[in-house]
Amino acid sequence: MQLIDFSKIKVSCENCSLHELCLPRGLTAEELEKLDRVVKRTRPLQKGDMLFRSGEEFHSLYAVRSGCLKLYATSDLGEEQIIGFYLPGEIVGLDGMDNGRHSCTAVALETSSLCAFPYTHLTDICKRVPALNEQMFRIMGRELSQDNQLLLTITKKNADERIATFLLSLSMRFKRLGYSSSEYKLSMSRSDIGNYLGLTIETVSRGMSRFQKQKLIAIEGKFIRILDMGALRELCGAAAAGAKTEDNAASR
Amino acid sequence: MQLIDFSKIKVSCENCSLHELCLPRGLTAEELEKLDRVVKRTRPLQKGDMLFRSGEEFHSLYAVRSGCLKLYATSDLGEEQIIGFYLPGEIVGLDGMDNGRHSCTAVALETSSLCAFPYTHLTDICKRVPALNEQMFRIMGRELSQDNQLLLTITKKNADERIATFLLSLSMRFKRLGYSSSEYKLSMSRSDIGNYLGLTIETVSRGMSRFQKQKLIAIEGKFIRILDMGALRELCGAAAAGAKTEDNAASR
DNA sequence: CGTTACGTTGATAGGAATCAATGAGGGTGG
DNA sequence: CCACCCTCATTGATTCCTATCAACGTAACG
Numbered sequence: 157m158q159l160i161d162f163s164k165i166k167v168s169c170e171n172c173s174l175h176e177l178c179l180p181r182g183l184t185a186e187e188l189e190k191l192d193r194v195v196k197r198t199r200p201l202q203k204g205d206m207l208f209r210s211g212e213e214f215h216s217l218y219a220v221r222s223g224c225l226k227l228y229a230t231s232d233l234g235e236e237q238i239i240g241f242y243l244p245g246e247i248v249g250l251d252g253m254d255n256g257r258h259s260c261t262a263v264a265l266e267t268s269s270l271c272a273f274p275y276t277h278l279t280d281i282c283k284r285v286p287a288l289n290e291q292m293f294r295i296m297g298r299e300l301s302q303d304n305q306l307l308l309t310i311t312k313k314n315a316d317e318r319i320a321t322f323l324l325s326l327s328m329r330f331k332r333l334g335y336s337s338s339e340y341k342l343s344m345s346r347s348d349i350g351n352y353l354g355l356t357i358e359t360v361s362r363g364m365s366r367f368q369k370q371k372l373i374a375i376e377g378k379f380i381r382i383l384d385m386g387a388l389r390e391l392c393g394a395a396a397a398g399a400k401t402e403d404n405a406a407s408r
Numbered sequence: 409m410q411l412i413d414f415s416k417i418k419v420s421c422e423n424c425s426l427h428e429l430c431l432p433r434g435l436t437a438e439e440l441e442k443l444d445r446v447v448k449r450t451r452p453l454q455k456g457d458m459l460f461r462s463g464e465e466f467h468s469l470y471a472v473r474s475g476c477l478k479l480y481a482t483s484d485l486g487e488e489q490i491i492g493f494y495l496p497g498e499i500v501g502l503d504g505m506d507n508g509r510h511s512c513t514a515v516a517l518e519t520s521s522l523c524a525f526p527y528t529h530l531t532d533i534c535k536r537v538p539a540l541n542e543q544m545f546r547i548m549g550r551e552l553s554q555d556n557q558l559l560l561t562i563t564k565k566n567a568d569e570r571i572a573t574f575l576l577s578l579s580m581r582f583k584r585l586g587y588s589s590s591e592y593k594l595s596m597s598r599s600d601i602g603n604y605l606g607l608t609i610e611t612v613s614r615g616m617s618r619f620q621k622q623k624l625i626a627i628e629g630k631f632i633r634i635l636d637m638g639a640l641r642e643l644c645g646a647a648a649a650g651a652k653t654e655d656n657a658a659s660r
Numbered sequence: 661c662g663t664t665a666c667g668t669t670g671a672t673a674g675g676a677a678t679c680a681a682t683g684a685g686g687g688t689g690g
Numbered sequence: 691c692c693a694c695c696c697t698c699a700t701t702g703a704t705t706c707c708t709a710t711c712a713a714c715g716t717a718a719c720g
Contacts, residue, residue, distance in 0.1 A: 229556045229557075229559070229560055231560050231564055231645065232645050233645050235560070235564050237556070237559055237560045237563055237564060239556050239559065250548075250549065250552060251549070251552060251553065251556070252549070253545045253546060253548065253549030253552075254546060254549030254550045254552065254553045255546070255549070255550075259553050259556065260556065279538070279541070279542065279545075282541065283535065283538055283541070286531070286535055289531070289534065289535070289541065290531065292545070293505045293531075293544070293548070294505060294506060294507070296502075296505065296545070296548040296549070296552070297502065297503070297504070297505030297506030297507070297548070298506045298507075299552060300502060300503060300505075300506065300548070300551060300552060300555065301503065301506045301511050303552065303555040303556070303559070304481045304489070304491050304503070304511065304512065304555070305481075306559065307481070307489055307491065307555070307558065307559065307562070308481055308483050308487070308489045310559070310562060310563060310606065311489055311562060311603075311606035312483055312487050312489060314675075314676090315675075315676065345697090345698065345699085346698075346699060346700095347698075347699090351563075354562065354563035355676080355677090356676075356677060356678080357698085357699075357700095358676085358677080358678085358699090358700080358701085359675095359676060359677075360699095361699060361700055361701080362676095362700080362701075364700095365700070365701080377684090377685080377699090393483065393484050393485050566707075566708090567707080567708065597665095597666070597667090598666075598667060598668095599666080599667090607708080607709090608708075608709060608710080609666085609667075609668095610667090610668080610669085610708085610709080610710085611707095611708060611709075612667095613667060613668055613669080614668080614669075614708095616668095617668070617669080629667090629716090629717080661720100662719105662720095663718100663719085663720090664717100664718085664719085664720105665716105665717090665718080665719100666715105666716080666717080666718095667714105667715080667716075667717095668713105668714080668715070668716090669712105669713085669714080669715095670711105670712085670713085670714100671710100671711085671712085671713105672709100672710080672711080672712100673708105673709085673710075673711095674707105674708095674709080674710090675706105675707095675708095675709090676705105676706095676707090676708105677704100677705080677706075677707085678703100678704080678705070678706085679702105679703085679704075679705090680701105680702085680703085680704100681700105681701090681702085681703105682699100682700080682701080682702100683698100683699080683700070683701095684697105684698080684699075684700090685696105685697090685698080685699095686695100686696090686697085686698100687694105687695090687696090687697100688693100688694085688695085688696105689692105689693095689694090689695105690691105690692095690693085690694095
């Protein structure tokens with residue numbers, strides 16, 4: 157028994173506020189309607205709920221409508237590596253497009269609602285709506301670019317720089333969603349942040365404490381207020397800028 | 409003036425030996441023909457030549473026919489991060505699908521020949537050939553999975569494990585191509601390997617020397633012979649397996 | 661045969677992991 | 691409603707891995 161029958165809630169892509177950030181971006185009203193016909197809006201996930209897990213059959217892509225999810229890969233040894241965090245308007249599930257099985261696990265970090273796009277239906281529409289197909293390509297391309305960005309961050313930056321980069325990146329994403337860019341709630345734990353950035357929880361905690369001491373940010377548990385955006389931004393790539401100015405093509 | 413007019417060389421996807429590893433995988437003869445009509449086979453790249461560079465307009469995907477390329481992203485500070493190495497049958501250029509510009513630079517590590525698939529033509533065909541479209545999705549999905557794998561390797565493994573993982577991964581890829589899996593030539597420098605794995609050149613060199621001392625591999629400059637595949641494989645994930653057996657969900 | 665890029669090896673130092681202890685919520689059940 | 695537990699987070703002390711600095715060896719090339 158459920159108190160709310162979500163199947164009856166009438167939400168269409170067309171009148172969704174995320175419209176221009178999400179999968180339907182750039183589609184005409186007519187094309188949108190086709191997409192709308194296959195979208196499934198399911199019961200919200202509760203914090204900790206899995207959307208899908210590694211190894212499961214891939215059948216849908218999901219657009220986040222509200223909330224936040226983390227996506228992680230699991231190594232042979234059972235270690236987890238968080239690949240990304242997904243905010244409203246972003247698409248989760250691409251990790252299954254390789255071979256028909258999810259290679260990652262997606263977990264809700266807070267109560268989250270999603271739109272499911274069954275893959276077979278989606279590819280069907282793609283055949284008839286080139287704009288959607290290209291949008292799919294773009295979304296996958298963006299995912300790749302983000303992965304590359306993360307790789308750069310992890311291999312080239314030290315702990316503080318990684319943390320600053322992370323905080324700023326979240327800030328920009330919230331801004332894009334119309335929220336405050338200087339004040340937000342971290343829905344992930346310190347441990348998740350560390351895992352994502354290739355650091356331990358202690359290092360993340362120390363880094364954030366240091367930022368607070370330097371009056372770059374204010375921390376209240378999960379709430380972050382950015383006090384000095386400029387300084388934080390400078391920190392993101394400050395290592396080489398400060399120390400070495402410009403040494404050409406150092407191996408790492 | 410060129411000694412060989414490559415435009416006259418008649419090679420089709422259909423009779424290409426990489427057929428089943430490459431873009432055309434799974435297409436019917438008829439579909440292949442459509443694809444074949446848009447493929448451009450260009451003059452081979454020489455070692456050091458750039459196929460495209462970051463910021464350039466994206467217009468084609470490329471299949472490697474022979475040789476090897478490296479793909480790297482560049483940070484704001486000019487640091488390079490190698491994203492991947494591309495062997496015959498693999499597709500380079502997906503980094504441009506995000507926003508119409510390449511976010512990475514591709515450089516030949518040795519003389520390499522390529523097939524170019526102009527993007528607009530490719531998407532044209534995709535509209536009419538669903539199998540190709542899905543193949544495109546799969547290829548992008550695979551690229552994503554590989555990125556995730558690399559991330560796991562870099563954040564969760566120590567230097568020796570990363571190097572062992574790299575050597576084995578190459579071994580498997582060569583095997584898939586029909587070459588020896590126990591003996592091959594590294595077309596990339598130690599510095600490239602280090603960059604790719606998030607290590608310095610010295611650490612790579614030391615690791616490989618150690619492997620040689622332990623009789624896991626034999627090194628002759630760029631030539632690698634794998635002497636103890638089993639031990640090497642064990643090394644790939646040995647850290648946790650040896651030391652901690654199974655500690656559940658350590659943050660990193 | 662000198663020049664240059666690449667690779668190896670050694671010594672040292674530094675940054676982040678690890679170990680350890682304590683503190684702060686947040687939910688549960690008595 | 692409070693005491694308890696459990697997870698999450700903070701902070702300190704120590705260790706260890708790998709970067710860095712440095713010197714030398716080697717191969718490729720004109």
